[in-house]
């Protein structure tokens with residue numbers, strides 16, 4: 001395997017220098033061509049959409065969706081599909097997407113990870129009013145930088161009804177060669193309707209009652225994290241009993257775009273018979289690192305490449321961390337192999353080299369050399385018993401929270417301390433941040449006093465949501481907004 005990588009010139013552009021040279025002119029170009037005058041000339045947006053647009057329509061509507069042997073579910077969907085239809089764009093291409101709301105409730109679309117103009121960010125009550133039933137709304141932005149993204153509803157608990165889909169922005173010149181790609185969407189599936197637990201952690205009968213959760217109920221207000229009792233974990237909308245097939249041919253290098261739009265489940269992902277080489281995190285290219293497994297929090301994406309050099313039928317599996325259902329599965333099937341079912345789950349689910357955050361080294365810069373932060377914010381993540389057990393960031397609970405301050409062009413450092421036992425995948429809208437040597441926009445802050453710091457450059461005006469991507473934590477107040485002061 002090593003030999004093959006060397007022969008094929010794993011990093012095509014030659015790594016850090018070439019990639020930076022590729023990115024920097026684009027950013028300068030943005031500034032020159034996309035800057036537009038606003039009311040306050042000190043706060044120009046660099047992201048006004050320009051160029052010929054690709055127009056699409058996305059209809060949000062309830063639909064009956066068949067999920068293999070689990071039966072037929074009434075889900076909220078984009079265009080009747082769960083997950084929704086994948087959108088593929090070229091880097092820089094302008095997308096004009098008309099959301100048509102045929103749901104019984106108001107909705108929005110958030111383009112998770114894409115640095116869009118603020119008015120296209122899709123956060124109800126922050127960047128737009130939610131689109132009422134029967135109404136529509138146009139999102140207009142240039143899709144850049146290239147990467148693997150997600151689009152999803154940002155209203156209430158709609159994400160857990162199925163309103164999410166992949167958004168792929170293709171590179172003109174990928175930094176790692178590959179012959180074929182598959183998108184892998186990992187999700188948690190409710191048996192019924194999503195609902196917030198009451199203060200004792202109780203949901204309606206049927207969600208929590210049946211599956212042995214009684215013991216946790218009384219403690220939920222104090223200790224629980226509101227994670228529902230999911231019926232199943234799925235890949236690309238299919239249950240383990242009816243796993244989707246990912247075709248490969250021996251000798252190919254296959255890119256897998258792993259995405260976790262699940263509402264409340266962290267996953268550990270591994271592939272039988274192969275190691276995975278991580279090439280991107282949250283869409284951004286990193287120096288390739290080879291692992292047996294990785295953990296992916298809600299809202300995160302990892303792209304990996306796999307050398308198809310071990311013919312057979314193998315399982316790609318995603319085990320829920322802390323969840324009951326059996327691991328989600330997909331089947332990696334080599335052409336011409338006629339064996340039937342693959343043997344068991346990959347060993348990497350329980351052992352082997354696990355990707356660490358410190359393994360991730362960006363091949364890009366953020367557009368300027370590292371410098372000391374202009375502003376440092378220390379934010380505790382915790383439940384506040386004096387606030388009815390709501391989740392807080394920096395002692396405040398959304399929506400009764402002050403804006404978090406930033407100033408134009410500042411380098412803002414956010415230092416988070418997790419004073420709870422639960423990991424929190426924290427997601428910043430509008431900006432990539434630097435965490436360690438990686439660029440990301442979603443990062444998991446481990447439980448039990450886990451500490452994570454990130455820096456971002458506040459170079460775009462607007463109200464930018466910052467929140468936990470555990471849907472039930474967010475709905476219980478775990479969100480703030482960054483705004484220019």
Ligand SMILES: [Cu+2]
Pocket residue numbers: 423424425468469470473474478
């Ligand atoms: Cu959380």
